[in-house]
Amino acid sequence: MSGPEGKGGEHAPPPARWADLRRFTAARVALGRVGDGMPTAAHLAFQEAHARARDAVHATLDVVGVAAAAESLGLPVVAVASQAADRRTFLLRPDLGRRLRAADRGRLPAAPGAILFVVADGLCASGVAAQAPAFLAEAVPLLRGAGMPVAPIIVAAQGRVALGDEIGGLTGAAMVAMLIGERPGLTATESMGLYLTFAPRPGRTDAERNCISNIRDGGMSARAAAEKLLWLAGAALRLGATGVALKDEQPATPLLPA
Amino acid sequence: MGFAASVGGTRCTFSDLKTLLARATPLRSGDVLAGVAAESAAERVAAQRALADLPLTHFLDEVVIPYEADEVTRLIQDRHDPAAFAPVRSLTVGGFRDWLLGVADTAALTALAPGLTPEMAAAVSKIMRLQDLVAVAAKCRVVTRFRNTIGLPGTLSIRLQPNDPVDDPRGVAAAVLDGLLLGAGDAVIGVNPATDNVETTIRVLELLDAVRLRYDIPTQSCVLAHVTTTMRAMQQGAPVDLVFQSIGGTEAVNRSFGVSLSLLAESREAALALGRGTLGQNVMYFETGQGSALSAEAHHGCDQQTIEARAYAVAREYAPLLVNSVVGFIGPEYLFDGKQITRAGLEDHFCGKLLGLPMGVDVCYTNHAEADQDDMDALLTLLGVAGVTYVMGVPGADDVMLAYQSTSFHDGRYVRAALGKRPAPEFAAWMERMGIEAASGQGELPRLMAPELVGLA
Numbered sequence: 001m002s003g004p005e006g007k008g009g010e011h012a013p014p015p016a017r018w019a020d021l022r023r024f025t026a027a028r029v030a031l032g033r034v035g036d037g038m039p040t041a042a043h044l045a046f047q048e049a050h051a052r053a054r055d056a057v058h059a060t061l062d063v064v065g066v067a068a069a070a071e072s073l074g075l076p077v078v079a080v081a082s083q084a085a086d087r088r089t090f091l092l093r094p095d096l097g098r099r100l101r102a103a104d105r106g107r108l109p110a111a112p113g114a115i116l117f118v119v120a121d122g123l124c125a126s127g128v129a130a131q132a133p134a135f136l137a138e139a140v141p142l143l144r145g146a147g148m149p150v151a152p153i154i155v156a157a158q159g160r161v162a163l164g165d166e167i168g169g170l171t172g173a174a175m176v177a178m179l180i181g182e183r184p185g186l187t188a189t190e191s192m193g194l195y196l197t198f199a200p201r202p203g204r205t206d207a208e209r210n211c212i213s214n215i216r217d218g219g220m221s222a223r224a225a226a227e228k229l230l231w232l233a234g235a236a237l238r239l240g241a242t243g244v245a246l247k248d249e250q251p252a253t254p255l256l257p258a
Numbered sequence: 259m260g261f262a263a264s265v266g267g268t269r270c271t272f273s274d275l276k277t278l279l280a281r282a283t284p285l286r287s288g289d290v291l292a293g294v295a296a297e298s299a300a301e302r303v304a305a306q307r308a309l310a311d312l313p314l315t316h317f318l319d320e321v322v323i324p325y326e327a328d329e330v331t332r333l334i335q336d337r338h339d340p341a342a343f344a345p346v347r348s349l350t351v352g353g354f355r356d357w358l359l360g361v362a363d364t365a366a367l368t369a370l371a372p373g374l375t376p377e378m379a380a381a382v383s384k385i386m387r388l389q390d391l392v393a394v395a396a397k398c399r400v401v402t403r404f405r406n407t408i409g410l411p412g413t414l415s416i417r418l419q420p421n422d423p424v425d426d427p428r429g430v431a432a433a434v435l436d437g438l439l440l441g442a443g444d445a446v447i448g449v450n451p452a453t454d455n456v457e458t459t460i461r462v463l464e465l466l467d468a469v470r471l472r473y474d475i476p477t478q479s480c481v482l483a484h485v486t487t488t489m490r491a492m493q494q495g496a497p498v499d500l501v502f503q504s505i506g507g508t509e510a511v512n513r514s515f516g517v518s519l520s521l522l523a524e525s526r527e528a529a530l531a532l533g534r535g536t537l538g539q540n541v542m543y544f545e546t547g548q549g550s551a552l553s554a555e556a557h558h559g560c561d562q563q564t565i566e567a568r569a570y571a572v573a574r575e576y577a578p579l580l581v582n583s584v585v586g587f588i589g590p591e592y593l594f595d596g597k598q599i600t601r602a603g604l605e606d607h608f609c610g611k612l613l614g615l616p617m618g619v620d621v622c623y624t625n626h627a628e629a630d631q632d633d634m635d636a637l638l639t640l641l642g643v644a645g646v647t648y649v650m651g652v653p654g655a656d657d658v659m660l661a662y663q664s665t666s667f668h669d670g671r672y673v674r675a676a677l678g679k680r681p682a683p684e685f686a687a688w689m690e691r692m693g694i695e696a697a698s699g700q701g702e703l704p705r706l707m708a709p710e711l712v713g714l715a
Contacts, residue, residue, distance in 0.1 A: 015709040018439060018701050024432035024714055025422065028654025028666075032701060033440065036671035038654070046631070046654060050663070053625040091590045091626060092287050123626050184625050185661030 026187060049186040056184045058087055061121040062129045063155045069133035073140045076152040080104035080167070084158040097160035100167060108170050111151030115143055115233055116173035116200075120159030124181030124191065131192035131215050131222065132179050138226035139177075146230060148237075161195045161209070168200025175236055176200040177229060182213065191216040194225060196232050198242040208243035210236075263308035270304035276322040278312075279377070280561035281305035282384045284601055288549045288562045288592035295561075306385050310352030314343075317378050323558045329509045329519055334375050334571045342373030351381045358382065358394045358612075367398050371574075371614030376507070376567035379609040383563070388601065391608040392644040398611035400647065402579045403538025404478045404499060406444060406684040408647060409616050414679035415648035416670040417580070417618070418443035421450050421659035425458050427465050431712040433653050434469055438707070439698040440667035441674070442651030444685035445580055445618065446500060446543065448480040452659050459483040460496040465713070467497035472711040473692070476684035478535075478579070480543055485517055485525045492528050499534050500543045500579060501525045507546075507568030510556030519572070526576050537684075540579035545620075546570070547584045548602050549592030562592065563602065567609040574614055580648065581610060582618035585637075587662055589624055596633030599623060603637050607646055618648035622664040631655070631663075638665055642673040649673070 012023060021030045031042040038046075063079060070077045083099045084090035090097050117139075119132045140150050151173055156163055161178050168176030175198045182191040194212040197204055210232050215225045231250040236242045261272040272278040280294035282305035289295035296302035318338065323331050345366065346354055362370075383391060401409040408415050420433030430449060437443055447470070449462050459481045466479035478499040481488070485503040492498045503522060504515050512518060522542075529541040546569040551557040557565055566583070573581045583606035586599040593599045603619050610617030621638045623629035638649060655666035673679065680686050689695065697704040709715065 014715045016703070018436075018698065018703055021432040021436055021709070021714070025426075025429040025653075025658075027420075027422070027429065027433050027436075027658045028656050029432055029436035031654055031668070033668060033671070033698070036668060036675045038666065038668045042654065046656065049656070050625070050630065057626045092594065093291065094591050095291075183661065185658070186625075186656045186663070187658055188661070 046186070052189050053184040053186055056124045056126045056189045059125040061125040061155065061157050065129055065133045066119050066136070066153065066155055069136045070153045073136065075140070075150065076109070077155055078107060078109060078152055079155045079157070080107065081157040082159050082163050087158070090158040094160055097158055098162040100163065100170075105170060108154070108167060109152045110172055112172040113174050114149040114151035116151040116154065116168055116171055116176045118154045118156055118159070118164045118167055118176060118178045120156040120163060120178060120180045122159065122161070122180035122193070123183040124189070127181035127184065127190045127216070128179055128192050130190040134222040135179065135192070135215060135225055138222045139229055142226050142230045143233065146234065148233060162204065164195065164197060165200045165204045166202050168197065169202060173200065174198070175233065175242065188214070188216060188219065191219060194229060196229065196236065196242050198236045198240065208241070210242045210246055210248065261308040261312070263304040265300045265304040265307070268300065270301050272305060272308060275316070275320045276558070276560045276564070278305055278309055279322065279381060279384065279564050282309045283561045283563055284384065286562070286592070286598045286602065287590060287594040288552055291591055292552050292557060292562070294559060309381055310350060310355070310385050312351050312381070314346055314349055314351065314354055314378055317375050317381070322377060322560050322564060323508060330507060330512070330568055330572060333519060333575060334568065337372070337571070337575070338375060339372035342370055344373070345370060346373070352385065354378070355382050355385055355390070359390060362394070362397065364397050364399050367612070368614070371612065374613060376571045376609065376613060377564060379612045380564040380567040383605045383608055386608070388604055388640065391604040392640055395608045395611045395644040398645070400611060400614060400616045402540040402616045404535040404540055404579050405537060406476045406682040407537060408445060408579065408682055410683065412678070412680060413682055414642060414646065414674055414677070415445035415682050416442040416651040417445040417648055418447045419450070419650050419652045419657065419664065420447070421657055423452055423659045425452050425462055427461070428714060430462065430465060431469060431714055434466070435707065435709060435712060435714070436653055437651050437667050438473070438475070439694060439703070440651070440671055441681060441689060441694070442667045442670050443475065443477050444682040445648035446478050446480050448482055448502070448543070450482045450660060454483050454487055456487055456490045456494070459487050459491045460494060463491060463496045463498060469712045473707055474688070476688050482545075485521060489525050489528055492532065497534070498529060498532060500541055501529045502543045502545070504545050505569050505572050506550045506554070506556070507565035507572065508551055508556050508558060511551040511554045511565070512572070514554035514556055519575070522572075522576055540577055542576045542578040543580045544573045544578055545582055545584050546573070546606070547588055548606065549588040552592070553588070563605055566606060567613070570610050570613045570615055579616065580618060581615045582620050582648070583607070583610070584620040584622060586623035586627060586629060587620065590627045593627070595628035596630070596636070599627070599629055600633065600637045600640070604640060604644065607641055607644055616647045619646055620650045620664055622650070622662055624662045634663070634665065634669070638669055638673050639676065642677045642679065
């Protein structure tokens, strides 16, 4: 993509031409103009970014990477699906994406007292497929080291955030951490969000969850997200709740030298 | 009381006004999701027939949300102007459509606005095609003023939307300068803050005011924070030109946005007291959009377009400078594809104009909607022909903070050129004074617009 050249510019000479504005922002500035329209290169760069975002929205969840990560952590994987039978239904009926397919209700493991990871496609299957393996490899050892049991990993197709409530409730997990693909933009197409819900059951609201968003290259790293989850999970156990009652007061850690 | 009509030998009945309006609404996903849409194409046409036969006076007798339960209904009923309504009082909804397309001229439409309720506007829009929505809106004229004049014949204004993912002042300034070079910014230079708090809001307000003063731009600025944040900023002496707020068409959806009619009135009084407008005192800026009420479970069984029109009754109470629907932002579960977004954008513009608002549209879509740049070009062009007051201008059509696509600065140039429209006159004169066209055509920055003046060095 011939696009923004990133931020910075402290040591560059003062901007003299229109194109110099690019150094100050990731936005698509200083594209020039041909007549009133966008130059060909800028037009095609946009089309490419949109095509990638569209493909990401309609991608199918690839469980291979997640399964490999789970295996190396000694965790079984159980694949389930929501009641949204296909992508079109998923987009049109958010309510169906929050309910588990009836046939899968009996296939869930019992996980009383554990932290349960649900990996769901959400609005970007490729985003969660790209981020979840590295995140789990960081998070699971941290949680185990803190004495928190980790349940088998559930991979859920056509899932919305609240699908984790029903899955978590059926397993008896202490809390559910939903890893879900975030709606892609033109610049960030492979991003994952994490929603932590204590004592999950159907009917939980978004105000009863804590969210870690923008887990991706160029956003929050897998390691930083795993550390935040460890802090939130510990606080949730002490408090007996997640959501607005649990304020994120994780102490800032100094940045490591490059 | 109920309503009925027959189509193809089948008789369809509708139990009340809100059901009739919902069943008569052209298909969109949000009404299906809410369970209020017609169950077949034939039922929809039956509802449209029954609606066309309904006298306009019926809307004064039957409300879609009870008067006692909803302050927006009370506002609509209490503010209705019988004298202004008189010219169309004897008409049915169908007759009203014919009147709008036929004899109504600009003066008649201007005089009529206070006599119309939003439900009347929504009703007639449901039996209009796109060309009807365009043709009637094009006859409406709404002019507002703050530091320039918006809505004059032959003009089309643009909100410059220089959002930055972390509210970085240099990122915002670079996008502002880029937009100014492409002729955007006469409606407002308006930033959606990434973080809605008082400190950030004041910091961005001061930046935008400095840009305006140093380049001597005849326009207004706005940080689109929550109204309570903006009120705090005003108390702390921040340079607030316009008070922004997202609003909806029921008391409950407004509560979900954290606002009420009295809070909006209070914020307007505070902005008026600052006396910052030079040509006029239209100090409010509102955004709306079909589907927000269902999203907040605050729709009372009404269709999303009727609720949207009711939001315009809220807006007009406060004499706003600018109002726009953010039509494609809400997602495919409310407006599924380019066809539904296009129709909704034209409905919103038509209803807003008919009710007397300076109506703009954020022609936009998200990546999970079935829409693309071609759909946006079509809607933008239709809205231009319909005389839209303003559209958005975003660098390269890609909002890097809100992660959606809106119209680009280039799109604004295109639609002005294609339809022979100009910016607001004060802004057009300023562009000439600064030598913007000559410089930008050469890839240069005008001498009077040095980047150092706005912190870009």
